[in-house]
Amino acid sequence: MHAETSHLTPKLRLHKSTQQGYVVLNGRYIYLGRYDHPATAERYHRVIAEWIANHRQLPVEAEDISITEIVAQYWNHVVIYYVDPRGLPTSSRENIRRALKPVNALYGSARAVAFGPKSLRAVRQTWIDAGLARKTVNSYTAEVKRLFKWAASHELIPVTAYQALHTLDGLKRGRSEARETAPVLSVPPADIAAVLPNVSRQVQALIQLQILTGARSGELLTLRPLDFDTSGAVWLVRLAHHKTSYRGHDRILYFGPRAQRVLKEFLNDRPVHDFLFSPREAESERYTKSLTHRRPDQLPNVRRTSRVLGEVYTVNSYRRAVQYGCMKAKIPVWNPHRLRHNAATIVRREYGLEAAQLILGHARADVTQVYAEVNHVKAIEVAKSIG
Numbered sequence: 001m002h003a004e005t006s007h008l009t010p011k012l013r014l015h016k017s018t019q020q021g022y023v024v025l026n027g028r029y030i031y032l033g034r035y036d037h038p039a040t041a042e043r044y045h046r047v048i049a050e051w052i053a054n055h056r057q058l059p060v061e062a063e064d065i066s067i068t069e070i071v072a073q074y075w076n077h078v079v080i081y082y083v084d085p086r087g088l089p090t091s092s093r094e095n096i097r098r099a100l101k102p103v104n105a106l107y108g109s110a111r112a113v114a115f116g117p118k119s120l121r122a123v124r125q126t127w128i129d130a131g132l133a134r135k136t137v138n139s140y141t142a143e144v145k146r147l148f149k150w151a152a153s154h155e156l157i158p159v160t161a162y163q164a165l166h167t168l169d170g171l172k173r174g175r176s177e178a179r180e181t182a183p184v185l186s187v188p189p190a191d192i193a194a195v196l197p198n199v200s201r202q203v204q205a206l207i208q209l210q211i212l213t214g215a216r217s218g219e220l221l222t223l224r225p226l227d228f229d230t231s232g233a234v235w236l237v238r239l240a241h242h243k244t245s246y247r248g249h250d251r252i253l254y255f256g257p258r259a260q261r262v263l264k265e266f267l268n269d270r271p272v273h274d275f276l277f278s279p280r281e282a283e284s285e286r287y288t289k290s291l292t293h294r295r296p297d298q299l300p301n302v303r304r305t306s307r308v309l310g311e312v313y314t315v316n317s318y319r320r321a322v323q324y325g326c327m328k329a330k331i332p333v334w335n336p337h338r339l340r341h342n343a344a345t346i347v348r349r350e351y352g353l354e355a356a357q358l359i360l361g362h363a364r365a366d367v368t369q370v371y372a373e374v375n376h377v378k379a380i381e382v383a384k385s386i387g
Helices: 038-053 068-081 089-107 117-129 134-153 157-167 189-198 200-211 217-221 259-268 278-289 315-329 336-351 353-360 371-386
Strands: 013-015 020-025 028-034 233-239 252-256
Touching: 013 134, 013 371, 028 038, 028 371, 038 117, 038 200, 068 117, 068 134, 117 134, 117 157, 134 252, 134 259, 189 200, 189 315, 200 217, 200 252, 200 259, 200 278, 200 315, 200 336, 217 315, 252 259, 259 371, 315 336
Parallel strands: none
Antiparallel strands: 013 020, 020 028, 233 252
């Protein structure tokens, strides 16, 4: 019963002995003035509106609110705000969680107004000591500043507390203890060839398609037969959900003849709503092959984990599959995101920088609709040749 009524708005009540109007919020009695005075109703509606906007919590005085309290309230905002058009969490949510974890661990009980540049520098040092790259450290530092910006905008802390954090500059290349990362390079063709026999045919196809199309792995993983426009010599997929869709940018994947040959074995006789690349399907195929070389008296393998395979790869599970293939091939481990560099190198060498930006889906805010149409025709020509 309590769960059903917890979202009801508390009513304005009359305190009979004093004739005061009051409302009970989070167990606290808030008196608003004489019950029959018009200003009391106005105060009641204002208090309720602010309470609802604050996720049905009473505001805490800026001088008293702790880091834990603003992190908890900010996380409510993060869960609602950082979702894609399908309602799924974006990668930003996990980055924010990682950034805020040491802040809460080191300063959770401290007053938020006391968290200044010195405190932020101490948090930053934990990331440096953990071996995180300089760019990652700067990214996490920016997320902490964003937390305080949000808190200031909701009047949980003074604006000066947020402004003070901006006096701490980001780490500069060659001028900090933070680890520097090497430039991201293409995957050597020999390393790609070594991995392919050690992964499922689904992962093989994803690797080949990334090279042929320059697509991000996340753009390929959820493809279904109904997503393809196969009316032309180059097949098209117009993505409704992609990295820059929230900015209103379009993203089209182009599949030329070679990419089409890779896709055909997954498109044949597959229901139009089913995902093309399924880890559950890959595991079933692997299991079927394993039955052909088991001894008649061999016992079934004992299940070691409660992990359940899904109908679609995630970016992480695809990356792990490639890394496992690298280890089986006994070669240096590479990340499938590097395959976009392979595609970019080929396209840029043959067709120039503009074509590479187009095929890889790099957004450019200053490109007009006229240029977009010209670029679309150019992409068709590139895909016919290399994809």
